[in-house]
Amino acid sequence: MTSALPxxxxxxxxxxxxxxxxxTAALIDVDSVSGNELALADLVEGALRALPHLSVHRDGDSIIARTELGRSERVILAGHLDTVPLPTTPGSRGTVPSEWDGEILYGxxxxxxxxxxxxxxxxxAALTAPNRDLTFVFYDHEEVEGSKSxxxxxxxNSPELLGGDFAILLEPTDxxxxxxxxxxxxxxxxxxxxxxxxARAWMGENAIHAAAPVLARLAAHEPATVAVDGLEYxxxxxxxxxxxxxxxxVIPDTCEVEINYRFAPDKSVADAEAYVRALMDGFEIVRTDGAPGARPGLNHPAAAAFVAAVGAAPKPKYGWTDVARFSELGIPAVNFGPGDALLAHTDNEHVPAQAVRDCLDALRRWLAA
Structure with missing residues (x-):
């Protein structure tokens, strides 16, 4: 008779x-691949509900915690709980649980x-009386299709809890x-x-060969650099x-080419579609997905104050992030977080411990001043 495993x-x-x-290490140790955020969401909710200066709201595996101090400004600090799937390459260090190598944290x-x-x-936990009211947003399903976000x-479901004057998404920006x-x-x-x-190819028409001009137009295309509010995208x-x-x-009778266009925030999704359709004139084309970008909004007083507190010249974000969702709500938003974005999703994903500490110190100085 075998005994049950504990x-x-x-x-x-x-x-x-x-x-x-x-x-950070403790968070990495809880596997939270998209769709599996429950355990981590429970831990985050429990930790936040233990803080009496915050009101806490949960929706699925997303949590909002807010101060209600009546300050003249409200800042939103947002981040996602999920990760991409774990690496499968033997010897990968960007996995679960976390691993320390000196002052470098892998996982x-x-x-x-x-x-x-x-x-x-x-x-x-630390800012019980910040100089601005704060909303902390922790959410699930960022690393998958937008419909699940x-x-x-x-x-x-709760737009009234997401109002604010300025938002910071703590995605990695070094x-x-x-x-x-x-x-x-x-x-x-x-x-x-x-x-x-x-064997009788002359009896058909090769759809893959017919796609050659599509690829030729894309290969010849020269991408633009567009200045928006002082930043170049x-x-x-x-x-x-x-x-x-x-x-x-079999000679193929159908070929499909998927195209991705990353466009500057001076354009709408409709503008981007018109641009690609003009480039692909004469071909059958369907837009399958689209999300607008976000203008920098660095002229907003809260944003300008934050940039001054950080002390380094701001840069554009080339990829799409959820700052766009805040922008659609009329809230200026920036990305600011620890770690090198080029290491995201890699088999050796890691962050220096000091980078996390420095990010915390910069935000704490600004919000406690």
């Missing part, structure tokens, strides 16, 4: 008052973005303010032919996937 122990409660780098989410979440939690769900973000759109270009046996337009054919002995 049930796995529950994660220890989060310590929000110790070293923020150790808190899935170290940069994207459990270092930033740790900073949020440490601030939530926990932040999007909060916008739909401790530099990155204003706004590019927009993104995806398109499917389809070419059609006539199926035939590949680099655009990109690329084929990211191609699919065609059904067998090794």
């Amino acid at each position: 049930a796995p122990s529950a994660p220890a409660p989060l310590d929000l008052t110790g070293d923020v780098a150790a808190l 899935r989410g170290a940069t994207d973005m459990k270092g930033g979440v740790a900073v949020q939690l440490a601030l939530a 926990g932040l999007g769900r909060l916008v739909r 401790g530099t303010v990155e204003g706004g973000c590019n927009g993104t759109s995806r398109f499917r270009v389809t070419t059609r032919g006539l199926a035939a046996h590949s 680099r655009e990109s337009l690329n084929a990211v996937r191609i699919n065609g054919g059904i067998a090794g002995n």
